[in-house]
Amino acid sequence: MSSSEPRINSYREFADDVLPRIQENNYNTVQLMAVMEHSYYASFGYHVTNFFSVSSRSGTPEDLKYLIDKAHSLGLRVLMDVIHSHASNNVTDGLNGFDVGQSSQESYFHTGERGYHKLWDSRLFNYGNWEVLRFLLSNLRWWLEEFKFDGFRFDGVTSMLYHHHGINMPFTGDYNEYFSEATDVDAVVYLMLANSLINNILPDATVIAEDVSGMPGLGRPVSEGGIGFDYRLAMAIPDKWIDYLKNKNDEEWSMMDLSCSLTNRRYTEKCISYAESHDQSIVGDKTIAFFLMDKEMYSGMSCLTDASPTIDRGIALHKVGASSNVRGFSPMIHFITMALGGEGYLNFMGNEFGHPEWIDFPREGNGWSYEKCRRQWTLVDTDHLRYKFMNAFDRAMNALDDKFSFLSSTKQIVSCTDEENKVIVFERGDLVFVFNFHPENTYDGYKVGCDLPGKYRVALDSDAWEFGGHGRVGHDVDHFTSPEGIPGVPETNFNNRPNSFKVLSPARTCVVYCKVDESVEETNGINVISVSETLEMDASKQKNAEESAILDDHGDKENPQETNDRDTASFDEELQEDGAKQESIEEPAASVLDKKIVGSKLDEPEVEEMEDRNPDD
Secondary structure: OOOOOOOOOOHHHHHHHOHHHHHHOOOOEEEEOOOEEEOOHHHOOOOEEEEEEEOHHHOOHHHHHHHHHHHHHOOOEEEEEEOOOOEEOOOOOOOOOOEOOOOOOOEOEOOHHHHEEOOOOEEOEOOOOHHHHHHHHHHHHHHHHHHOOOEEEEOOHHHHHEOOOOOOOOOOOOHHHOOOOOEOHHHHHHHHHHHHHHHHHOOOOEEEEOOOOOOOOOOOOHHHOOOOOOEEEOOHHHHHHHHHHHHOOHHHOOHHHHHHHHHOOOOOOOEEEOOOOHHHOEOOOOOHHHHHHHHHHHOOOEOOOOOOHHHHHHHHHHHHEOOOOOOOOHHHHHHHHHHHOOOEEEEEOOHHHOOOOOEOOOOHHHOOOOOOOOOOOHHHHOOOEOHHHHHHHHHHHHHHHHHHOOOOOOOEEEEEEEOOOOEEEEEEOOEEEEEEOOOOOOEEEEEEEEOOOOEEEEEEEOOOHHHOOOOOOOOOOOEEOEEOOOOOOHHHOEOOEOEEEEEEEOOOEEEEEEEEOHHHHHHHOOOOOOHHHHHHHHHHHHHHHHHHHHHHHHOOOOOOOOOOOOOOOOHHHHHHHOOOOOOOEOOOOEEEOOEEEEEEEEOOOOOOOOOOOOOOO
C-alpha cells in the first residue's frame, strides 16, 4: 500500500520510490510490516501462514534483499515486524494441524481453549515445547542471516506474557499484575532466549517490544534478569491523544495530564513514542490530521486561498503535538510526543504530512477497491498544497535531533505546566522547549526556567514561514539568562530552575532554544542558525548539485555507478566511518503491498565501538 496508485506495490518499487523519502525526512530506521507470508491481505500481515517465506504479493526473496540493501546504502537500518505471538488459524496453508512429534498432543500450539485467541481468531504457540522453541529461534536467525535485517519489532508481546493475554486487563502498575500465576513463564523464557540469540548473532541489533502492560524488566538486559528488549512501545500515548481530540475542547486540555502521560515510563527502560500508527489509520478510526480537519482536508489545503480556522488549527496542532502535518495543533502533537515521550520516535508512512482519510483494504464491502489502500505522495509533492508544511516540519524536528541528540539524553526535566496559559516548558538535553497550546493567547516576555546560564537562540520554530506559520518569532534575537534564587537552594529558584530567560510565545506554537557557546562563537566566527535555516541551505546545495550533475551528464562526463549488491556496505559500517554514531527509531512508515513500512527515529546510545557486519558471513 505504499504506491500512489490503487494497487499492491512491489519491494523494488518501494526501495526506489519510498526509501529516498524516508531518508530525506531524516529518519534512520525503517520498520517493515507483513514480511512473512500470509493469506489474508487485510490482516496487515499478522495472520502468518508461513514463517520462513517472504510475502509473495510484493515480489521475490531477491526483491526483498534489494530493498534492504538499498536501505543500507541510504544509511537506513531495517527492522522486521515479527509475529511470534500467534499464527494463522488456517489448516490448508498454515501450521494449524501440524504436529511436531508422534502424538497429536505434541503440536506447535496449546490444545483446547489455551491454544486459541478468541479476539484474533488465531492459534497460540506452546512455548514449553522444545521443538517450538527450535522452530521460532531458528526463524529469527534465518531472517537476520539470510536477509540482513538489523533487528525486530516483536508483535503482541502482552498476549505472550500472560495466560489471560491482557484481555480486559486494566493494568494499574501493581506488581502483582506482572508476577503471579497469570504470568506465562514459558513465554517469558522464550523471549529471553530470543533476545540472547539475536544479541549473539548481531550485537548491535535493535529489538522492540509491543507491550501495553508495562512489564517491569522488559527493557533490561538478560544478564540483569530482564527480558532483554532494547525498547518498548509507549502505547498509552496515542490513546491519550485520541481521547483529547475526541472528548475535550482546546480549553479543557490539561498541561499536567499531558506531560505526565508523556513521561510515564521507567527511567531505566527506553521507549519508542508515537502519536499514531497503522492502528489509528485503519477504517473505522481516524488519523490525527483527519480528527483535526476532517472533510475540510478535501477543499481547504490549497495555499492559493486563505486557510479556514479549522485548517489553521489542524496544521498547527499536527506540528506541535501529534502525528499529522497541517498548520494547527497536529505538528505540535507530533513534536511534543517525540521530544518528551521516549528515547525514540515512530511514525506511520504518510502521517508525517497529514495524509487524509483512513486505510481500507480491498473487501467485499468496498467492491474490492484499492482506492483507500495506498499513499497519495502527490499531495506532499504538489507545491501549492499545505501538506508540504507539515512534511517540512517533520523533516526539521528529526534534523534537530541529528544536530543536538536530545533523544539519547537522560536529562529530561518538565519545569512548567501552566494550566491557565496552556504552556508546557521542559528541557531535554541542553535544549529548552516551549509549547503554547492556547488557541488564542500570545505571550510576550514569557519567563522560562533553564539549567545552564548564558545566551540562547532559536533552534526550531513551528511558526516559521517555511512551516506554514506566521513568522512571529525572531530567529536572530539573543536571549540572555538571569540567575534565580539562592545558589544551591532549589526551592528558591524559578520553577526549580537556577536560571531563566524571557521569550515570545505565540498561540499554538512550539519554539526550541539552544545555548550558544559565546567563546567558541567569537573565536571561530560561528553563527548559530536554526534547524529550518540549515535545511533551507541544504536544499539549495542539493539543487545546485543536481544542476551540476545534469551539466556533467550532458557533457558526457563519466558518472560513478551505483550498486546494490549483497556486498554493499551495511549501515553498521557507515556508522563506524561517522565515528560510531548509533541508530535510533519512529515512523514515516511506508508499506509495500502486504508490507507496511515504517520510517523511524531511534535514540542514539553512546557506544565506544561497533563491529563491522559482513553481509556474506
